[in-house]
Amino acid sequence: QSVLTQPPSVSAAPGQKVTISCSGSSSNIGNNYVSWYQQLPGTAPKLLIYDNNKRPSGILDRFSGSKSGTSATLGITGLQTGDEADYYCGTWDSSLSAAVFGGGTQLTVL
Amino acid sequence: QVQLVQSGAEVKKPGASVKVSCKASGYSFTSYDINWVRQATGQGLEWMGWMNPNSGNTGYAQKFQGRVTMTRNTSISTAYMELSSLRSEDTAVYYCARGITATTVLGYWGQGTLVTVSS
Numbered sequence: 001q002s003v004l005t006q007p008p009s010v011s012a013a014p015g016q017k018v019t020i021s022c023s024g025s026s027s028n029i030g031n032n033y034v035s036w037y038q039q040l041p042g043t044a045p046k047l048l049i050y051d052n053n054k055r056p057s058g059i060l061d062r063f064s065g066s067k068s069g070t071s072a073t074l075g076i077t078g079l080q081t082g083d084e085a086d087y088y089c090g091t092w093d094s095s096l097s098a099a100v101f102g103g104g105t106q107l108t109v110l
Numbered sequence: 111q112v113q114l115v116q117s118g119a120e121v122k123k124p125g126a127s128v129k130v131s132c133k134a135s136g137y138s139f140t141s142y143d144i145n146w147v148r149q150a151t152g153q154g155l156e157w158m159g160w161m162n163p164n165s166g167n168t169g170y171a172q173k174f175q176g177r178v179t180m181t182r183n184t185s186i187s188t189a190y191m192e193l194s195s196l197r198s199e200d201t202a203v204y205y206c207a208r209g210i211t212a213t214t215v216l217g218y219w220g221q222g223t224l225v226t227v228s229s
Contacts, residue, residue, distance in 0.1 A: 044222055047216060
C-alpha cells in the first residue's frame with residue numbers, strides 16, 4: 001500500500017476532461033510540493049507537473065495541477081488516445097525522509 | 111540534451127548482489143542529485159534513495175537501508191546503485207532519475223534496467 005492514495009483507474013471519452021486525485025497527509029502533500037508523472041506502456045515515467053502546478057518545458061497546457069490541503073489533483077483536458085497511460089503523483093514525506101509516490105492511476109480514453 | 115543511459119539487463123541468483131550504472135551526459139554531472147526508483151512488473155513506482163554526485167552524500171529509503179549503496183565516478187559522469195542480498199521480490203526495472211528544481215522532482219529518467227532474481 002502506497003503512502004499516497006490514487007484511484008486505480010479513470011476513464012473518459014476523447015475530447016473530454018478527466019481529473020485524477022492524490023490524497024496524502026500533513027507530512028507529505030500538506031507541507032511539500034507535488035509532482036505528477038505520466039508513464040506510457042513500456043517506457044520510463046515522464047514529468048508532467050512539478051511544484052503543484054508548474055509544467056516543464058514542452059508539456060502542453062492540456063495538463064494542469066492543483067493542491068488543496070493534503071490532496072492534489074491532476075487535470076487533463078481535450079483527451080486523446082495517446083494520453084492512455086499510468087499517472088503517478090509524488091512528493092517528499094518529511095516524517096519518512098523519503099520521496100513517496102501514489103499507487104498510480106490507469107487512464108483509459110474510451 | 112540531458113541523457114541518462116543505464117547498463118543492460120541482469121539475471122542474478124538469490125543472495126547475490128547487482129550493480130547498475132547510469133551514465134549522464136548533456137549537463138554538469140556534479141550539479142544535480144541522482145535518484146534511484148524501481149518498479150516491479152505491473153506495480154507502481156518505489157523510491158530507493160538519492161545521491162549527491164558532488165559530495166557523494168546519500169539518503170536511502172528505510173526499506174533499503176543496509177542493502178543498497180549508491181556511488182559515483184565523477185571522471186566518467188556515472189552513478190551506480192548496488193543492491194545486495196537479492197531476493198525474488200527485488201525483480202524489477204530499476205531507473206535512475208535526475209532532479210530538476212529539487213532533488214526529488216524527477217525531470218530526467220534513464221531507460222531502465224531489468225533485474226531478474228531467480229534460482
